[in-house]
Amino acid sequence: MRKEANIKLNCLLHGADYNPEQWLDTPEVLEEDIRLMQQAGINCVSVGIFSWTALEPAEGVYTFQWLDQVIEHLYENGIYTVLATPSGAKPGWMAKKYPEILRVEADRRRNLQGGRHNHCYTSPVYREMVTRMNTRLARRYAHHPGVILWHVSNEIQGECHCPLCQAAFRNWLKEKYGSLEKLNRAYWTAFWSHTYTDWEEIESPAPQGETNVHGLVLDWRRFCTAQTVDFFRVETAPLRAENPEIPVTMNMMGFYDGIDYWQFLPELDIISWDSYPGWHNGDGNEGGNAVWNGAYCDAMRAMKHKPWLLMENSPSTTNWIGASRHKRPGFHRLTAIQNLAHGSDSIQYFQWRQSRGSCEKFHSAVVSHNSSPEVRIFREVAGVGAMLKKLKEIRGSHVPAKAAIIYDVQNGWAIGESKGPRNIGEGYLDLILRIYEGFWRRGIPVDLVNMDAPLDGYRFVAAPMLYMLRGDIAQRLRRFAEQGGTLLTSYLTGLVDETDLCYLGQTPACGLTEVLGLWAEEIDGLWDHQHNGIVMQDAPGMQNRYEASRLCEVVHPTTAETLGVYESDYYQGMPAVTVNRFGKGRVYYVGTFGESQFYYDLLGRIAPEAGLSPALDTELPYGVTVGIRQSDTETYYFLQNFNKDSRELMLPFPLEDLETGEIYAGTITLAGYGGMVCTRAKEA
Known part of the structure; x- marks a missing residue:
């Protein structure tokens, strides 16, 4: 097994996406960048x-000199380089000379040049081009002391339906199933007479073609993931060959489900992602957005159970959402503390300097168009830089989660294709986030894991809507x-296998009826305007009724x-919430989508008996x-207030602020959008 590399810097990273190639004709800007970077920490x-x-303005013509100068100049001034590979956006000359590399959409139209990730992962030509470029980058920079990490491509995504991909898909299916007979059985193709009699009849799902064979749809998405992973392996091979000590990462996107990120784990040394919640889209109290962000942070951490890197977040506005809202004063510092609390060892931004043109010219940056360090955004970023220097001891510490929620992308694919029982959104x-919110509100650490992840070491596992049972x-x-262990399950559990074939007999299938102590008869889909109620019976600490x-x-x-x-309908009085003693553990089941307070209160009942603190x-x-977070010698507490107004908090023991050294005891007041990082105060 390949030995994983690690960043050999004893500090929290504070950085940004930097695009000096946009400013090569104005060297005074590049000089100013160095000065401002140092000022911002x-x-x-x-x-x-x-x-x-x-880097390659024409095929075989390489112009690395500008990059040589940038990396060296940064290093001379104490700034390290996370060096990216440029495969996310190919040059125009390449698309013109080799049109086969352009991606083909599901409707079988080949794209024109433009955009990002507009390339075919299967194309031998594109793979060769990427290998040539990455080999040259590795030979030139892999031993430079300023280069600390490979940033491979950018927000990898998408799929290609070209003839090369169709052929590769058929080969992938042949290897998986071995025969058309087995494939037809797994896909249940006798329905609507869709039986395949020749491998060449199989094509990827298309809006004007096949979309109703759910096993095909699922396998196409699995193939796209596998093909992307294979491309990633080809892309990273020359980087690792030149210097295996430099770690490799790729920046993922929050809850993006176009591909299954978990399948990349063997190829990654460090996990990283780009965080863009829709901050300030409501009444100013940001708990909902904080839940979304915290949940995906916990998914990133759980992938390797190690600290991860926040590769991108916005210092203020995000220009591609409906309304570009500024982060309110002090809020950027709070979001940095949140990401650190969930295991990040970095705070990094898109972007360093605002570009003058194109589609992200109004996306916020550390340095805005007026280039002044006196503006609020720059001052707040500099404040985070100063904070990170004082918090460097938390680097490498871990989050002691004893609870897990199973969030499985492939299961989500299957639910989305199920065609019932609720086609306006299952x-x-x-539901994952609603259960997660109960942990977040109680300050209980939790991991988000996929269906393949080991469950050893957890005291509590939530497996909501486990519709498809894989493996x-x-x-x-x-x-x-x-x-x-204590297990929490829900409706729509154990109904189909991994090719979306329904289990026959009682469900939840595969022995789960015994584990849950019940069997499911049918499920009622409600319109958005329709509601029922949960009436609790003997459940101390919970309300009498929930929506x-x-x-x-x-x-x-x-x-x-x-x-x-x-509470109502023909199933009035029938069980909506149950608990079953199974072996040494307890198994809870919730048969409906409850309101947020229900899961908060239910967790209040479960947590003590499950040993969750x-x-x-x-x-x-x-x-x-x-x-x-915990290290071998210290425990760190991250206090966060996502309300726009102040809140009081009673401390169970005195805390020492890591930044200021101030000791807090008794009742503490957290300012609106306030946060702090503390350790337990030493006894006098």
Whole structure:
């Protein structure tokens, strides 16, 4: 197995995407950049992300001199380089000379040159071009002391339906199934007489063609992931060959499900992602957006159970959303603290300097068009830089999560293609986030893992809407509960296998009916304007009634105890919430989509019996949370207030502010959008 590399810098990274190729005709700007970077506390920048034409303006003509000077000049001034490969946006001369590399859309139209990721991952020509470029980059820079990390491509995404990809897809299917008979059986192609009699009949899903064979749709998405991973492996080979000590990363996107990021794990040394919540799109209280951001941070951390890198976030506005709202004063510092709390060892931005033209010219940057360090955004970024220097001891510390939520992209694909029971949104991610919010509001650390992830070491696992059972997940959940774990399940669980074939007999399938102590009869899909209710029976600490919506599953307990029933409709009085003792553990089931307060209260019941502890054992006001990280010798507490107004918090023990050294005891007031990083105060 390949030995993973690590960044050999003893500090938290503070950086940005840097595009000096846009300013080569104005060298005074590049000189000013160095001065401003030092003023803002920047210690690394990502260079070369979309620089292919500047590096190779014609085939075989390489112009690396400008990049030589940039990397060296940065290093001389104490700023390290995260060096990107430019494969995310190919040059125009390449598309003109080799049109086969242009991506083909699902409707079988070949794209024109333009945009990003407009290339075919299968094309031998594009793979060769990328290999040539990356080999030259590696030979030239892989041993430069200023280069600390390979940033491979940028926000990898998309799919290609060209003839090369169609042929590769058929070969992938042949290897997976071995025969058309097995494939037809797995896809249930006898329906509508869609049986394949020759491998050449198989094509990728198309709007004017096949979209109704769900096994085909799922396998196409799996193939696109596998082909992208294979391309990534080809792209990184020359980088690793030249100097395996420099780690490799790729910047992922929050809850993007076009490909399954978990399949890239063997190829990545460090996990990184680009965070762009829709801050300030409501009443100014940002708890909802903070839940979304925190959840994906926890997914990134759980991939390797190690610190990760925030590769991009906006210092203020994001220009491609409906309304570009400024981060309010002080809010940028709070978001930095949030990302650190969830395991990041960096705060990095898109972008360093605003470009003068094209589609991101009004996306905020550390340096705006007026180039002044006196503007609020620059001053706040500089403030974060100063904070990170004082917090450098948290680098490498871990988040001690004993709870996990299974969020599986392939399961989400299957739910999205299920054609029922609710085609106006089954709400898989919504339910994940609603359960996650209960942890966030209580300050209990939690991992987001996929269906393949080991469950060892967790005391609690939530497996909501586990519609598709992949691999041995049912057996592992059974074993988890038998051995004393607490399991939370929901409606739409255990209905189909990995090619979306429905299980026959009682569901949840694969023995889960015994684990849950019930079997499901049918599920009722509600329109958005329709609601039911959960009436709790014997559940101390919970309210008498909670709102229910979207889906209501009708189940019959066998060994499970009923905790709550449906309030209305023909299934009034039937179980909506149950708990079953299985082996040494407990298994909870919720048959409907409950309101946020329901999951918060249910977790309040479950957490103590599951042995889950909050970061601080105190009641947290709404919109306030506390994160936790631990090193071998210290515990760090990240206090965060996502309300626009101040909130009071009772401390269970004195805390020392890592930035100021101030000691806080008793009741502490967190300012609106305020945050701090503390350790437990030493006894006098």
